[in-house]
Amino acid sequence: MNVRINLRAKTVFELKEYRIVRYLYYVLIRGYYLALLLLPYGVISLVARYVLHPFIFNKETRFNKYIRSALLWMGGGLHKAADYRAHLPIMRIILDYLRHHVEPIKNRKKPLIYLGWCVSPEFMRAFDVHYIIPEAFSVTGSWLGRDVSNHMLEVLESEGGSIESCSASKFAAGAYFTRQMPDPDLIVTSSHPCDSGVSFYPTLQNVTRVPMYVLDTPYGDDEDSYRYFAGNLKAMISFIEKNTGQKIDWDRLRRSCEELNKTNFYLQELTAMTRAIPSPVSSQQLTVAWAMKLMGSGSPHLTEMARIMYENAKKRLDRGQGWLREERIRVIWWDVPIAFVSLYPWIEKEFGAMIVGGDLMGRCNTPYVDTSSEESMMLSLAKVHLNASMVRNVRGTQELFMDEFEQIIAEYSGDCFIFVGHNGCKHGWGYGRIKKDICKRIGLPALHMSSDYSDSRNTSEESLKKQISDFFIGNGLA
């Protein structure tokens, strides 16, 4: 009889350990120094914008898949020449974030915490620990090419994970099972925004066998709920202190909260400026800002990035200039499919369409953090958490979501509304009727697509593009 052989080890599916992180990190470092070197000449921005842009964004091909990530970090076509300066802090943020992966891989000195999606990392800064946001892999990983994300999802599905969950969780689980991230010492997560996170983190805990703390999210939106959540945050602090032996540095927390306040000011202004017609802010910038906030909330580089973006947009606004030469369609877009990187440039170029409002960065209404005392800081951080994008929309009653939606429609003068129903987002599907009724009442043309966040096996890019162009043309917008 043959010996028991596990064939898994031999499959071509196998991705090398830590491949994604290492690749991103080292490419990024090179890109960063190159950018530092060439920035004064504005050379790369020109090269990136005019020469390489067509190769990078128009299509997902075998050729540009490999070079895109590298060039993306150099700001390939993402920004105009002036905004290009904002790319240095962006790279710093991502480098700082990726260091949390790379350093524990090399030599672990500090404890490593897995941080749930939507638990903002200020506390981790105050604790001086490494943190990894597993779900952020769906953002970083998808920059490496769509086949990477498909690969991760397939790995997870063949491990027996839940197929219907949000692909961010699925991606994260796939990344864990292919060993793209080092094992943690602790898991801190929350019961928001949705079932995917609620059900996925116990699995992570089950496989890693480390202590887990869950921030329970209240349903209501009143002072009691905030107080309850602040209490949970406090319990989280003592949990981390107990399990890592590290003490919280309140001063550092205060500093990063102040930094957060500054960032929020710029970001709020930035998102508010998209109300102008034509909009001086690009939808890509907003998405990038959202992703950066996910990774580097409370970092001075984030403020720097937001400030540069804000100042440039302000200049454009004062001149009455838009981001696009001719802005023809203003789109309000809910649930952007993040892995389809080439979708934004495509609609901008093809239709002159600007995304002006959305749930991720559309209306940045993050509350101000009151840093006057520890108590007030906790309470306002609880508010920040419960009002983060994605969390405020789905954790409570529909009014929280729909009122904001109506407000966005009223304030941002959109011409149409696009909603991507993510397979994993059961909330979005559950709201279906209410949302459609609002659009109907206001008379806004609406497109409801069935797609997935980062899963092109569900709906391909071509099909998304076809639906969008049919919608624009069919409604006489383009």
Added chain:
Amino acid sequence: MTIMEKMAEIAGAIDNHYLKEARLAGKRVIGYFCSYIPVELIHAAGFVPYRMRAVGSAGTDLADAYYAPLNCSFVRHCFDRALRGDFGFLDGVVFMNGCDHTRRMYDNWRYSKTGPEFLHMFFAPHVMGGNAAGAFRESMANLKKALEKSFGVTIADDNLRNSIRLYNRMRGLLLALDERRKMKSPPVSGSEMLGIVMAVTAVPVEDACALLEEVIAFIDGRGDSHSGDVRIIMLAGCMEEADHLRLYEDSGGVIVSDAFCFGTRLYGRALDENIDPAVALAAGYLGSEISCPRMMDDFPRRIEWVARKAGEYSADAVVVEKLKFCDMWGWEIERLRRESKKGVIPPVLAIEREYLGGASGQVRTRIQAFFEQIRNRQEIDDAILRSERAAYYVRK
């Protein structure tokens, strides 16, 4: 009509004559949705708590205008019944933030302007430890306040104590019934048990106790009802279809224990009657015998429960039933499989289907193949046992 048929009849319909009588007597009926809602509170207000169900639903056409096919079919069936006006006899509905689908049901229900005036969202934490008990007590206070305000009643602590006692009695009777499933050929089958639990959650608790006593007397009188060679523990959420369970029983399975919402999750553990009722309720409901997969920090205890039950009820296998598009059970299955591979719990079969989906040939095949696999394992175990014994005899 035997008592079992009577129970099956009550379980198979939305309304029953016990409820009708209670309504005629002027009692209000309040529907509730989830296992974490403290029904004692509703009962103490003088109302009849009614566990919401979709049994016998005609379809989801009406609900599909609100929901998408990607939403849980149980929720859609339930909501469809509501839109059809089948729940017209309710004076109020208490919802819970159990999962994404049910959370949206509260919204859609309000939005569609169907059904009773009193619609309340009960917040139950997703964790057991930490501040959860306090939050649970707070939301109980909210529910109490809302009930008192809407219906002009007062809920006194004594009433609450009384309700806890009554419900404990019902739980005790159900537990006594459950105890009988440990026997080699259990006198009560899984599908019957489901029918019983569904019936007692649809009638006033006083009637439920009387019915249960009758059931126990009947069951003790009849001896074996069903035998099979594969003893299984079933885990599922909203399992309402006795027909579906019969599929397992017809293939030779005996459902010896379950973790359904209409099952152990309801009666698993009695509440403490001697302490402050609010504390007892919070402790009892949050720390229930077997929690729902929505409780994030409770998986170790759940797995321990399954392992313990497998020992106590000498189960050969675990079957997990999952409705499509349920994230909670989707990941729970993944974890259970992992534990099963490690040998912590017996082999796991996961079945995924739609609510009221019936049994397609596929499901049947899967069940049969799984049972064949288990039987084969039993044979091997027997053989090993025999050979070991043989060796033992030789040594002797």
Added chain:
Amino acid sequence: MIASGFDIGTRFVKVCIVEGRNVLGYSIEETGKDMRRIIKAAYKRALERSGVKKRAVERRMATGYGSELVRKADAVVPEAPCLARAVHALNPEIRLAVDVGGLFINVTGVGARGFVDGTLTNDKCAAGSGKFLEMVSETLSVPFDSISDMALRSNSPYAINSQCAVFAESEIISQVNGGRSGEDILAGVLKSIVLRAATLVERSDASGMVALCGGISKIPAFRVLFERTIKSDAYIPPLDPQIIAAYGAALLAEGRAAVRNKGSVGAACPGHARVMESR
């Protein structure tokens, strides 16, 4: 002016030639391997039937899933404006057109002047598509023409549970093996399609009559079931319901002014909106 419309769907190629609002001739061909040749053949047949020379056709417009394949088209448009235009031309009272085709169910709101007033498409699910009906009728070896009669004979349509078309098919096979009649099953499949279409209609909240078009609506049983489900009569176009989109494309081509650039989809449409407004 003579114009032609091409509708390249997932299952059939439809060509329609119009003069003014009158249909001169049309043709329907099944899709296959060499699409260009099939389109050419369909065009040729339509021309033959209408008795028009190729040169006489002044404008061509293409729509449908494979619309890009029509090389000679002056412009390419989505289905929705075509449907709206066609239905409006046939009966200006209609405010909603339901197109039940091979894979998709499109519901198009029709504005008072023939504009598109919102569109809805079925959620991704193949078990309620025409394709599925085709698969089932093949499994049961029932010719497409007799589906209707068989379905109407059923008293208790079988409710299909599976969402996946192929699984639904295996469910059906086990039902056939279990002795359920083909009538019940076909009626069940039709019912599942009808329900999907009806849900879309319900969502669109349109008032007044609903126009029914697309290949599936050729089946009388489908119409009957559909009318029963939406509890009102449906408007059945006097043309072959399958060619409505092609007819609409031809009308759009006919009504268009001098726009003659093919290719860029974006450029095609403001023109068409303007043209329709001026009518």
Added chain:
Amino acid sequence: MIAAGCDVGSLTAKAVIMDEDAVIASKIIRDLKTPVESARAVMSEALREAGLVFPNINFCCSTGYGRHSIPFALMNMSEISCHAMGAFWADRSVRTVIDIGGQDCKVISLDAGGMVSDFIMNDKCAAGTGRSLEILSRCIGVPLEKLGAVSLKSWRPVPITNKCSIFMELEVLQHMYKGRKTADIAAGINEAVAKRVVTLARTIDMRDEVAITGGVSKNIGVVRNLERLLDIRFKPLPVDPQIIGALGAAVFAANELKKLRNAEVAV
């Protein structure tokens, strides 16, 4: 002693007749109206081939969709057990069976006695089955039997990413409209179907030797893709892959006969 196995599937009915440990007849017919009719017909044809009549059968085991309703079968086993046993009987070294049939796809792991120790079956979706291959092959106008051979000519298979077989068809249509070569699309189809199977197969601990059964095993394109993706070599089986199920049923019947005889001897 004559043992018989009867497999009434969704499209075809198969029968195998065994005398002790040797196959003496096997037959495949297309399904008739009801499973009972098909079973009777296929069994009587197989009996004719063996030169026997119905009363000669000492024990018969049924399997397949129609297994519950066969009047002359004394027991029924699920397809999964039967496929496992059939493949194991054909080659004793087989420990994993990948069975890709018309409607479903299963990966079965066996123990040393040919019994199922673990299995997985597609339940979410039917992509990765014979039926999806059939739909897609019709879409590009290549007969199902030739799909494998055609695909071998391709150097650059087109990527087909969608998970659902019906929506895969849309993707295939798109490639056709773009004028991609038929061979490339065929190769893409085979690869896509194989990928779905691989995703399923990885859930099970696979052990050598691996055998592939079911109708799709005749498609060389899918088989090669599976071998490449799983990095294995399939063990060729000496019997027609389509009758494996019926063969397994016959083996079960024969085993049952042996048990009965032993019991008689003991008495």
